[in-house]
Amino acid sequence: MIALALPLALGCVGVAMLLTLWRLVRGPSLADRIVALDTMVVDAIALIVLIGMTSGTDSGFEAALLLAMVGFVGTVAYCKFILRGDIVE
Amino acid sequence: MSPAADTVVGLLVLIGAGFVLVGSWGLVRLPSVMERLHAPTKATTLGVGALLLASMIDGRTRYGNWTAHELLVTLFLFVTAPVAANMIAKVHLHRTRTVAGGEADGIAGPPPRPDDEGDWATFAEPRRNCPGTPPDP
Known part of the structure; x- marks a missing residue:
């Protein structure tokens, strides 16, 4: 099940990051852009964790x-x- | 790796990725700043928490190494997310008050003021008549 779930999850988080990027570019207010940046950082953490599980290394956790x-x-x-x-x- | 652990890790990964996607979709879809603040700060944080839990169980069952890195990241995210959300909400209130034209209100309309004389403590100016500040001349 992990072999099936990991590519799907990577796709989901990638799409989530693109949606967040759209909000970052679009705005319209400053608070929106700060929320989008904060969310992109959290999405990046999710991507690092997923890539770490895919490759079997734990060097990404730092x-x-x-x-x-x-x-x-x-x-x-x-x-x-x-x-x-x-x-x- | 046992089938049970495989299922648990796979489900946690799917749940986590789903919550992360829902958080970002809410950030795009919801109509105003205060509503858009809800989606990423709650759904995305929960999703990343599930992913980190999955990674911890995965490392334990597949490779036999027990690490606390993930717990540390989870703890830090769960502690900092409400503080960051509070700061961003303050920025929104501050901009609503100080920028001409303001920003669009959500479905619920503008937030109610704290009381008659006071105002939101967004650091723009000291609150009037609150304890600890000298009274107005």
Whole structure:
């Protein structure tokens, strides 16, 4: 079942990433673009995990962990910049 | 790898990928910012959680190595997703208030104000008459 599920899941997450990219390009508001970027980071983590399961290596998990942390910090930095016009006050 | 583990991992992968797809579809399909915020922050986070769980069981049953990496990623995502969503909602409220023309309201209309004198704490200006701030002259 895994052999069947993994390609299907990779396709689903790829399509999800394209849909998110459409929202990132289209907007229309700044909040939409921040949501889209945040979602793309989470989708990228899902892709890394799926590729790791497909290839049987676990070398991608450091990248997944780093993405999880940096993606959150990036989202908060964008929000702070729009709210205050500054990031570190 | 036993058939039971194979089925469990396969189902978890399918459920996770389905939730990730539903989250992004909601981001495209829903009509306003506040509604679009719901789809990715809940569905996508849950989907990635299921995928990471599947990866953990897969590594244990197929290769025999037990790792806690996935748990760490899951924990971090589940802790940070609500905070990020709160910040983005604040950005939306802030822009609704400060940008001329504002942004489109959803099906539910504009969000209700906190009370008569106060306003949302989006850092644009200090709240009036709240504890800890000097009264207006």
